[in-house]
Structures are given as structure tokens and as C-alpha cells.
Amino acid sequence: MPLSPLVRTYDQFIVDLDGTVYVGDELTPGAVEAIEQLRDAGKGVAFVTNNPRLSGEDYVRKLWKLGLRASLADVVTVGGATQHLLAETRTGRTAFVIGSPAIHQHVTDAGLRVLNGTDLASRAEVVLVAGTDQVDYSDLRTAALAVRRGADFLATSRDPTYPMPDGMWPGTGAILAAVEVASEREAATIGKPEPQLMITAIERLGDGRALVIGDRPDTDGAAAARAKLDFALVLTGGASREEALAAKEGKPVAVADTLSELINGSTP
Numbered sequence: 001m002p003l004s005p006l007v008r009t010y011d012q013f014i015v016d017l018d019g020t021v022y023v024g025d026e027l028t029p030g031a032v033e034a035i036e037q038l039r040d041a042g043k044g045v046a047f048v049t050n051n052p053r054l055s056g057e058d059y060v061r062k063l064w065k066l067g068l069r070a071s072l073a074d075v076v077t078v079g080g081a082t083q084h085l086l087a088e089t090r091t092g093r094t095a096f097v098i099g100s101p102a103i104h105q106h107v108t109d110a111g112l113r114v115l116n117g118t119d120l121a122s123r124a125e126v127v128l129v130a131g132t133d134q135v136d137y138s139d140l141r142t143a144a145l146a147v148r149r150g151a152d153f154l155a156t157s158r159d160p161t162y163p164m165p166d167g168m169w170p171g172t173g174a175i176l177a178a179v180e181v182a183s184e185r186e187a188a189t190i191g192k193p194e195p196q197l198m199i200t201a202i203e204r205l206g207d208g209r210a211l212v213i214g215d216r217p218d219t220d221g222a223a224a225a226r227a228k229l230d231f232a233l234v235l236t237g238g239a240s241r242e243e244a245l246a247a248k249e250g251k252p253v254a255v256a257d258t259l260s261e262l263i264n265g266s267t268p
Helices: 031-040 056-065 078-089 101-109 137-148 172-183 196-205 217-226 241-246 259-264
Strands: 012-016 044-049 075-077 094-098 126-129 152-155 161-164 167-170 210-214 230-234 254-256
Touching: 012 196, 031 044, 031 259, 044 056, 044 196, 056 075, 075 078, 075 196, 078 101, 078 126, 078 196, 094 101, 094 137, 126 137, 126 172, 137 172, 152 172, 196 210, 196 217, 210 217, 217 230, 217 241, 230 259, 254 259
Parallel strands: 012 044, 012 210, 044 075, 094 126, 126 152, 210 230, 230 254
Antiparallel strands: 161 167
């Protein structure tokens, strides 16, 4: 099946994962075939994700399990971006982390000493909030206390939700909101809508005209705009055409029901 006229005008594609390629453990319709079409046409493809729950290696394994070929170099994660930032700017400091085991490992690998589970946790020099399925009141309390005492305050993103087969689940932003309200401070964010994930993807893909494909105008679209890239929206993650048209930043050059429809102009 031929590529759509729009897609033929781009050389590189930066594709969001959650809500674009898959929802939970279910592929969006025709996603694997659409990605293979791009590759068969000689197009570069990189995947990006704001979801900090898994490591880059875990995402590669997930993609292979779903039938999509990928290497570690193909996947740009917010966890990896967080590790890079911390290693460049905060190595040697102490940290309190709300997040999955993967994000805890990223912080440790960046050269910080994680104080979770110690009596000194509320005096950590850095507080990092990331999405996780396991969080309790004591985590929120410790993070808020450390931030009030002057800790650097970071978050992987402000995504309020992320799509799952049964609906929208609370994302990093939902947890972050509790800490921000309790500490009366606002965190600096690392992932989308900040442009770093897009910039890293472009560095890996090389020269060429690039299109960002995602399911959220407020994160994928805004990050694309800040990286000076075009953006196309797919509707498999919960956003609507109306939201895309109302976006203040990162208005899409195209809107399609699915990734497959965007790539080849047809619905599988």
C-alpha cells in the first residue's frame, strides 16, 4: 500500500508510543504495518515516550512482544532524558524519588544517592516525581517536606492521564499536583511538552525533514512546536479534533483516526 501524499514529503518520523502505537498492551489498528511501510520506504523512525514506568530496554522488549521491530537506539524515553539531565547537573547529590523501579535506577545511575526509606529522606537535595502505580501518603508527605526545605523540584512530565483499554488512568501530573499543592512550589519538567525528547530523537535520526506523530496536542504537539517540527495528531489516545483545532501551541498539520490512516490514508 502506498504512503499518503503528506507522509511522502517527510524523511524522518518521531512516533509517540502510548496512545499512538498502542494502548496498554493492545496495538492500535494497523500500527505494525504502518511502521513497516515507513521503513520499507526508507524513512527513519524513532519512538518517544513520556511514560517513566519502564526502562528503555523494557520498551524494546514490549515492542518486540507486540510484533514491532525496535532497538534501544530507536526508543527515546523520559527516564533516559532524566538520567542524562541529572548526571549533567546534579550528580553527587541526594534525592527522594516518587516513581517506578526503573526511574529509581535512572536516578542512581546518574550518580545521585536515593534516600527513600531512610530517616534523611525529607532532607533530600533533589525531589523527582514520576508516574508510578505504587504511591502512598507517606511518599507525598516526604516529597512535600523536602521541597519546602529547599530541594530542587523536578518531574518527568505533567501528563494528567495516560490511555489504557478501559479509559484514562492517572498519570505523572496527577501525582505531581498533590506534591505541588502541599509544597506550594511548582516543579520543573523534563519530558514533553519540553522539546528535549524530540531533539534527542532528531540527533539519532540524522538530517531530513521530520514529522512528529502523537495523540496529545498539549504534549506531543507542543514539544514538536518547541523543537520547530511539524506535528500530526491521531485520535487513538483520547484527544479530539476539536482539541487539536483549539490548541494554542503545536497545531497539527494533519489529524487522522489512527496511525495507519495517517501513514497510508486508509483504515485497516
